[in-house]
Amino acid sequence: MEENEIIKKLPKWRQYTLMELPTFLILTALALSGTVVSDLIVFQTCRKILGEAKNYKCEILHTNSSSEEAIELVRLVQPLASYILMWKGLVEGVLPAFLSLFLGPWSDKYGRKPLLIAAYTGSFLMYVLMTILSKWDVDPWIFLIAFIPSSLLGGVCVLMLATFCYLTDITNNDTRAWRLAWFEACLSIGLVVGIFIGPMIFKIYGYTKLFIVSSTCSGCSLLFIIFFVPETVFINRENQKWGSVFDFKLVKELIETSTKEKVGLNRKSLWGCIITLALLIVILNGDISVGYLFTSARLGWNTIEYSRFKGLSIAISIIGTIIGVRLFGRTFGFSDTALAMIAAVSSFTASMITAFTLKPWHMYTVLFAGSFGGVLSPTIRSVLSKSVPPEDVGKVFSLATSVEAILPLICGPIYTLIYAKYLPPFYPSPVYLLSSTILLFIIIIICYIEKSINKSLTIFIPLGSDEHSVS
Incomplete structure (x- = not known):
């Protein structure tokens, strides 16, 4: 493509910032405010439940969150707060999941940059609205408006x-x-930065100024996309206008690409990878929905303690990913599926420890048990990209993203409902036993993918290698 020739002429360091820098900024914004949004909803739910006469008692959630009184208050508030967070997840997920079915194939014809600008604009508007709403004492359900x-x-x-x-x-x-x-890795670094800095900003300056910082980060990422990221899909704009987003012919082409037999297509491997990626998102969304609530109710952690834990978790995951990809992949010659298996077993062990957690040090044991979990996603995406002909990789990633978006909408609320039904001190935690079960299923799928690859006589090389697969 003409635009790709432009990208090739850029300095190497610039090529490695085209997507990484704006994503780092937007993920930093997300991590800055992620736990704080949950805390804000819990806090405002507390004020709503206790009413004007007693809502001053909610301050203990910030001043002494590990006290018995605060823990009892959290248990009173969390059932309603968890439902609000569930609806937040649905608002954020339902329409994007539907749109992704059309926008992936649409971008194959009309360009990636319109999608990037639209998505980054939406994030910027969300943080601006949260900045405004956080200044007022509003009903917690009102915060859902910001995510529309x-x-x-x-x-x-x-x-x-x-x-x-x-x-x-x-x-x-x-x-x-x-x-x-x-x-x-850059995405994870953004999360670490945001998770560590967010609680400090919140503690010193409060909700509103923290959302201003998130707005600034997302605004800078939007400007970078607009002015510094070139298009990669060439169209003659003088003779061709943008087509309708809701063109079902595009969806038909996408489905045919992944279902019809053709040279270079391994359908079993392809769908195994897509299902694995979708299940990983289910687990991730489930942890996002109930992780803070779980540690708050079980261990009495506040946002600062939880954010410190999550930040350290991601930092260790980055190190584990680099070691896994470079050391096991290049030095020991492990295949992509072997690396994925190691990552899945690591994640399963961490999930089981979390389910049986009673003490804070148990949670920190999880960090090391799950240190290789971050290898799973890139290795599976690597296998996915090698399961189809090169010209169809974009369409397949579109399909994968759509399924990743849709499946959590069906399964995600299950986490919230199970958690609300079996709040701590119920032991062990059913939500993390559910995650462990899903990870066992992922291990089985990885074995199926490996068998499919061997059967089709497709040779896969390690993720860290400079060679490519041969069919």
């Missing part, structure tokens, strides 16, 4: 879809796997 613009413009779902398609456009089989791993 982001949903209408595609949200994180379309943002990731456009990003993976963009990275596919500017890489080949030799470079794609490592570039995906590097991208996810």
